[in-house]
Amino acid sequence: MTRSHSRPLYETSEDLSREGEVMSSVAKIWQCDYFKLPLSYRLDFALSRHGRVISLCEVRCRNNSIKKYPTMICSVSKREKALSLSDCTGVTSVFLVQWTDAVGFIDFAVKPDFIAVGGRTGDNRRDYEDVEILCHYSVEHFTLVDVKVEEVEVKDWAAEIKQMIAGD
Secondary structure: OEOOOOOEOOOOHHHHHHHHHHHHHHHHHHOOEEEEOOHHHOOOEEEEEOOEEEEEEEEEEOOOOOOOOOEEEEEHHHHHHHHHHHHHHOOEEEEEEEOOOOEEEEEOOOOOOEEEEEEOOHHHOOOHHHEEEEEEEEHHHOEEOOOOOOHHHHHHHHHHHHHHHHOO
8 A cells, every 4th residue: 555655654454453442442531432534634533522523633552661762753744734634623633652551642732842853764764754854742741541550650650751851
């Protein structure tokens, strides 16, 4: 499967399945329905209640702990599309991330902590578009929603992440 400008689509059926699982769990918590958006929207899902869209959502599933990196990245073009869709529809667009030990989200309207050039390089690089301008969101700014995590653990993680970022 390819996109309109012929760049290969690197999302696998396993990726789609994992995104669906996290969206299903979060939709139960948020008491809403969800459906997969067409590729042209550049975001993964629309969330709805009583047939009305209440939010748009980009889902990312990571294979590491929330504590491993101080920031979560997304492309500037992804954020730009999310903000454009929010402006057009009047609903929020959120960035939902599942780590190995937590699930959290941040509104794309929140200004990133910083912007940097990054992406896959060296042997990991798949094509020339793998290096781009990226938004870096501090993981401490994500609202955690994982029902498997007790409130006390969430507070401990937030404090630990703040210390890690501060260099303590």
